Amino acid sequence: MSRPTTIKLPALDLSAAKSHTPLRARGRSGSIVQVEEVGDRSVDEVLDRSAYVNINADWVNAKGAWLIHVVLIIFGKIIVDTIPGMTQQIxxxxxxxxxxxxxxxxFHWVTGIPFENDLHGGAYDDLTLWEQIDDGAQYTPAKKWLVTVPIGLFLASTHYTNYNPWLFAINITALIFVLIPKLPQLHRQRVRFMADGASGMATPLTPSFPNSGRSTPTQEVIPDLITEEHFR
Structure with a gap:
């Protein structure tokens, strides 16, 4: 009877697998359009705003503040009509x-208050005049009036331009551009275009080889001795 032949397999060398190069990652670029909220809603900011009367926004509720818009429109119309060759449409x-x-x-571009800013501790630095009116409350009489005036002027200009399609397109585009910041959904919201800075997340590159579904061993595996008994 012959002696069983012993076959010994060489040990697997996994040192190369341990020293594999990790996947590279590229930084995710900033968004083209970014909407962010401004202004602090903390208790300290609320106390700073209520410490003194905000003269910068309180005038919209004063006597004659509503009438001044109509006076300015009429005065501007008289000045423009004095230009030689001016037509009613233009x-x-x-x-x-x-x-x-x-x-x-x-109301929507300039932020902060021009005077007595130190009395409020800089609580209005990031807020526009529209956001300061009535302490940010929506649908107040003053804000309803400030929405009604541009709409009424647009209707008047559309009528006196004899519904010219080109002038109508110009007027309604300007009206929409002014009414959008007045929406309650955009209160304290800022739209930033081409915002700088990465998002803080890294996008990993997809590996060029598929996943085998098995876990990679982390240490060397010494195989058992294989004899002829395994093949019987």
Whole structure:
């Protein structure tokens, strides 16, 4: 009877697998359009705002504050009509655009308060005049009036321009551009275009080889001795 033949397999060398190069990762670029909230809603900020009367926004509820819009529109219409060769269509369009531009600049572009800012501890630095009116409350009489005036001026300019399609497109585009920041959904919201900075997350590159479904051993495996008995 012959002696069983012993076959010994060489040990697996997994040192190369341990020293594999990790997958590279690339930083995720910033979003093209980013919406972020400004202003602090903490108790300290609320106390700073209520410590003194905000003169910068309190005037909109004063006597004559509503009438001043109508006076400015009429005064601007008279000034524009004095330009030689001015037609009524162009005149109403210019008055509408100038009022909307002034309204947007005053209520939605400039932030903070121009005077006595130290009395409020900088609580209004990031807020526009529209966001300061009535302490940020929505659908107040003052805000309803400030929404009604540009809409009424747009309707008047549309009527006196004889519903010219080109002038109508210009006027309604300017109106929408001014009304959008007045929406309650955009209160204290800022739309940033081409915002800098990465998102803080890394996007891993997809490996070039598929997953085998088995876990990779982390230590060397010494196989058992294989004899002829295994093949019987």
């Amino acid at each position: 005149s109403w369009t210019l008055v509408n655009l100038m009022y909307l531009a002034l309204s947007y600049l005053m």
